[in-house]
Amino acid sequence: MSQTLKRRGEKMARGTILFADNDADFLNVRSEFLEDEGYTVLKASGPEEARKVLDQQRVQLAIFDIRLTDDSEGDISGLELAQEPAYRAIPKIMLTGFPDVDTVRTALRKRHVLDELPPAVDYIPKKDGPEALIQAVGDAFVHAVRLNWDLQIQWDPRERLSFLYLANLQHPDLQDDVLLQRAGELEDLFRKLFYGHRQIRIGRLLWHDDGRFCLTLAAQTPEGAIDPRILVCGEPERLAQELNRMAELAPETVEGTKLADTTETVHFGAVTYMLPDADMETIQSFREFFEGGGERRLKTVLSHLLSEMLLAWHKRGQKVEERGLMALYRQCAGLGGDGLSQTDVESRINALIQVVQAMSGVHVERRDGLMSLFFPGESPLTCPDPVTAVYRPLERYRTGVACTVSPGRLTAENMLVDAGRRAWLTDFARANQTPQWWDYVCLEAIIRFDLSHAPDLLAWLDFENRLVEPSGLHTRLSLQDITSDLRTSVNLIEQIRRHAGGRVGTDTLPYYAGLLAWVVGAMAGHKPAALYTHAERMRAAHMLLAAVKLSCRLGEAFSPSLPGGQLHMQDGHTVWMGDSRIDDLGVQELALLKCLIERAGQVVSRQTIVEEVFGEEYVADDKAQESRINTLVRRLRLKIEPNPDRARYILTLKGIGYRLDVDGKPSG
Amino acid sequence: MKTSIPHQFLLISDAADDHWNQVLREALAVLGPLQIVSEREAAAFLQMHAVDMVIVDAGAVSSAPKELIRQIRELHPGARVVVVTASPHWKIAKAVIQAGAADYVEKMLNREAILARFGKILEQ
Numbered sequence: 001m002s003q004t005l006k007r008r009g010e011k012m013a014r015g016t017i018l019f020a021d022n023d024a025d026f027l028n029v030r031s032e033f034l035e036d037e038g039y040t041v042l043k044a045s046g047p048e049e050a051r052k053v054l055d056q057q058r059v060q061l062a063i064f065d066i067r068l069t070d071d072s073e074g075d076i077s078g079l080e081l082a083q084e085p086a087y088r089a090i091p092k093i094m095l096t097g098f099p100d101v102d103t104v105r106t107a108l109r110k111r112h113v114l115d116e117l118p119p120a121v122d123y124i125p126k127k128d129g130p131e132a133l134i135q136a137v138g139d140a141f142v143h144a145v146r147l148n149w150d151l152q153i154q155w156d157p158r159e160r161l162s163f164l165y166l167a168n169l170q171h172p173d174l175q176d177d178v179l180l181q182r183a184g185e186l187e188d189l190f191r192k193l194f195y196g197h198r199q200i201r202i203g204r205l206l207w208h209d210d211g212r213f214c215l216t217l218a219a220q221t222p223e224g225a226i227d228p229r230i231l232v233c234g235e236p237e238r239l240a241q242e243l244n245r246m247a248e249l250a251p252e253t254v255e256g257t258k259l260a261d262t263t264e265t266v267h268f269g270a271v272t273y274m275l276p277d278a279d280m281e282t283i284q285s286f287r288e289f290f291e292g293g294g295e296r297r298l299k300t301v302l303s304h305l306l307s308e309m310l311l312a313w314h315k316r317g318q319k320v321e322e323r324g325l326m327a328l329y330r331q332c333a334g335l336g337g338d339g340l341s342q343t344d345v346e347s348r349i350n351a352l353i354q355v356v357q358a359m360s361g362v363h364v365e366r367r368d369g370l371m372s373l374f375f376p377g378e379s380p381l382t383c384p385d386p387v388t389a390v391y392r393p394l395e396r397y398r399t400g401v402a403c404t405v406s407p408g409r410l411t412a413e414n415m416l417v418d419a420g421r422r423a424w425l426t427d428f429a430r431a432n433q434t435p436q437w438w439d440y441v442c443l444e445a446i447i448r449f450d451l452s453h454a455p456d457l458l459a460w461l462d463f464e465n466r467l468v469e470p471s472g473l474h475t476r477l478s479l480q481d482i483t484s485d486l487r488t489s490v491n492l493i494e495q496i497r498r499h500a501g502g503r504v505g506t507d508t509l510p511y512y513a514g515l516l517a518w519v520v521g522a523m524a525g526h527k528p529a530a531l532y533t534h535a536e537r538m539r540a541a542h543m544l545l546a547a548v549k550l551s552c553r554l555g556e557a558f559s560p561s562l563p564g565g566q567l568h569m570q571d572g573h574t575v576w577m578g579d580s581r582i583d584d585l586g587v588q589e590l591a592l593l594k595c596l597i598e599r600a601g602q603v604v605s606r607q608t609i610v611e612e613v614f615g616e617e618y619v620a621d622d623k624a625q626e627s628r629i630n631t632l633v634r635r636l637r638l639k640i641e642p643n644p645d646r647a648r649y650i651l652t653l654k655g656i657g658y659r660l661d662v663d664g665k666p667s668g
Numbered sequence: 669m670k671t672s673i674p675h676q677f678l679l680i681s682d683a684a685d686d687h688w689n690q691v692l693r694e695a696l697a698v699l700g701p702l703q704i705v706s707e708r709e710a711a712a713f714l715q716m717h718a719v720d721m722v723i724v725d726a727g728a729v730s731s732a733p734k735e736l737i738r739q740i741r742e743l744h745p746g747a748r749v750v751v752v753t754a755s756p757h758w759k760i761a762k763a764v765i766q767a768g769a770a771d772y773v774e775k776m777l778n779r780e781a782i783l784a785r786f787g788k789i790l791e792q
Binding site: 099100101103104105108109110111112122123 | 761774792
């Protein structure tokens with residue numbers, strides 16, 4: 001064996017290889033050669049076993065026999081396994097007893113010029129013997145696996161982070177042995193990402209959200225230069241999506257957050273960003289900076305955020321969306337599309353109401369489309385139910401909504417502030433076209449609901465009264481009755497609204513509607529817990545109060561003169577009311593509407609609904625079926641009727657069934 | 669498969685009168701024009717012209733295809749390099765693809781099959 005191979009063998013002592021071959025003798029003998037070279041070899045006798053190893057173990061390189069299942073001429077299961085997208089980040093070597101041009105082409109060609117790796121990095125005939133395999137494995141570790149074994153990884157002792165801790169953040173439900181493997185894989189990710197560096201020092205965990213986390217770190221080059229970075233890590237698909245959005249939407253500003261590097265393993269993807277000239281040692285989250293107080297310094301940061309960072313994104317282009325404003329806001333707030341269903345939202349908010357009611361003297365009622373809040377010492381506050389309101393169209397914004405590019409959902413954690421009072425954005429996974437008010441709404445909501453503190457509910461009530469008063473975004477906010485704790489918040493909100501007014505017009509209606517969607521989304525995002533602190537209950541009560549106040553303010557806009565428009569269906573799944581498209585219909589709601597539209601003007605019996613929509617046999621007097629029909633009709637009315645309590649489209653024929661009036665003519 | 673902006677093809681072959689060259693030109697005509705240069709002329713041509721795909725006829729050049737691929741990719745990193753041959757072998761296929769060729773294609777006479785194969789390579 002050559003000196004080169006010996007050196008490589010010593011160097012790669014930590015390399016772990018998955019070796020899959022259905023010929024047990026061949027597998028065992030060749031594995032021994034590799035183990036003699038210092039590699040750890042995990043063996044698999046078929047595709048399923050190989051997948052299990054790849055899913056659960058830390059694997060850095062894979063070797064697959066092309067005929068991995070039954071050795072028949074048509075068996076290319078090993079090659080097919082190598083092409084599976086889930087394992088694209090693992091470099092692979094194909095082995096075969098029957099080399100041919102077609103399998104070489106399939107194995108070694110990149111399927112897309114932008115792919116980091118082809119399905120396999122090498123292709124070796126079995127008859128070439130163990131030396132050829134050892135050579136190929138060594139080359140693959142150097143040129144394709146590319147792990148920086150010499151990288152020194154340091155952790156900030158104050159933060160108590162570790163790869164195990166971070167792997168657990170992303171995969172909290174894994175068994176201990178698998179979690180340990182994931183922690184190892186995460187270390188590999190860092191060694192791959194910082195291949196050209198000598199050392200990294202991992203600083204703070206800035207945020208973690210929905211399986212992703214963000215760290216500060218400093219990487220040292222071999223020349224001794226320091227690269228300060230932030231690193232976002234998550235599932236590879238999510239990170240790929242983030243990168244695509246960045247490539248498509250991000251502004252090419254000189255000063256903004258810049259993409260530096262990216263890489264992935266089987267279960268993790270990572271992106272690093274540079275914040276040019278920012279001092280990572282002193283950088284703070286917006287929450288930390290806010291808690292440091294000082295209205296003037298907060299206004300300076302807000303000004304930079306509004307006039308530089310967000311503006312750069314907003315200037316990336318506007319477009320007009322066909323969908324209505326509330327449907328778009330629901331999507332932004334996680335209440336539509338892939339987010340929570342309306343049923344989930346209802347149940348989560350009802351659970352939150354229970355939390356609020358545990359406060360002494362506070363009582364909440366939801367009935368007949370209204371929500372009433374009873375606070376100690378105050379007269380009851382009754383308004384249109386804010387949860388229901390979010391699911392109804394806003395009359396003046398049913399279609400043709402101006403949207404602009406947003407960097408994603410802003411939070412108090414994912415916005416950073418450096419020592420020079422410059423703001424930085426760090427989370428681009430949800431970058432998208434959003435209603436042009438959305439980023440301003442998020443900023444206000446962060447200050448209003450996340451960062452402000454009030455001594456009691458009365459102070460929150462005064463605060464909310466002042467914030468929903470103005471009829472124009474340029475209107476000065478009154479500080480009357482506002483406690484000193486909240487005055488800075490009011491002034492900062494005024495700064496945001498004035499800036500927004502200058503950019504998107506002064507109409508408060510779409511702005512308040514966005515705030516309502518945000519706060520309902522935040523309430524629905526509440527995860528039930530066993531114990532609540534007084535502060536958590538206060539925060540929940542504040543959000544509920546704000547939702548009711550906003551719903552009152554918007555009430556007329558949600559139920560003005562009844563909209564005209566014929567109800568019709570296009571292509572069997574798109575529903576229109578006049579010129580407005582009705583979004584967010586669930587599968588059963590759509591099926592019910594289809595059933596009614598096909599029989600427009602005719603009586604549709606409950607039996608027809610059960611059979612066509614539920615696909616079940618109708619059982620007369622079955623209370624459960626009755627209840628399901630009533631619930632489904634109610635849900636559909638909430639989405640299509642201007643006033644669900646006075647239906648014009650889906651008319652009830654007592655004791656018989658329903659009849660659809662596609663024109664929705666007002667009765668009487 | 670006709671596109672609004674024609675692609676630029678270059679065939680490197682010392683056999684200027686080869687019948688297959690004409691077949692290739694006709695097959696690719698809907699995608700864009702094909703220029704044919706000898707191996708000796710190739711470097712100068714590539715320095716002067718933009719190309720989307722460089723096709724190397726492995727049987728009609730004197731250098732090893734691997735070496736030609738290296739030179740082409742230095743001059744035009746964005747261009748796809750395809751090696752064509754009348755007598756394919758897996759070892760050559762492995763060598764040229766590992767050297768950076770987008771594909772290794774056996775010469776065929778069916779114009780539709782040629783168009784489909786080269787069109788697919790352009791789409792990658």
